Amino acid sequence: MNSQDTFKFAETHEWADIECDGLVWVGISNHAQEALGDVMFFQAPKLGQQVKQGEAIAAIESVKAASDIHAPISGEIVALNEAMDATPELVNEKPYGVWLFKIKPHEGNLAAELAQLMDLDKYNSTAGG
Known part of the structure; x- marks a missing residue:
């Protein structure tokens, strides 16, 4: 996992971390977990589910x-963080260290979709974070 300084953020408070293998790890921002308070439950998307950027999927x-989790980019859900089933409160402890699911981006869409997301500084100024 990269540093939050390299993450991209959606207006809906999800972060996207593009890894060396091309997968995009997704979590929620510190601002989101603070607004939610003590997280008790996470309803994950389905493995293999095709998602579109901005779509509520979890x-x-x-x-x-309760809050929807939106897909920060389009693609296929290829992994779920199973630790979230038993210990969803991990999101409160380290929101930038806990991923919720991974997306394999659709070919050709990634650069354009990433351009629609914000870097950390812009996100913090927008979210008040």
């Missing part, structure tokens, strides 16, 4: 709210 629930 959900996360806390003691005070």
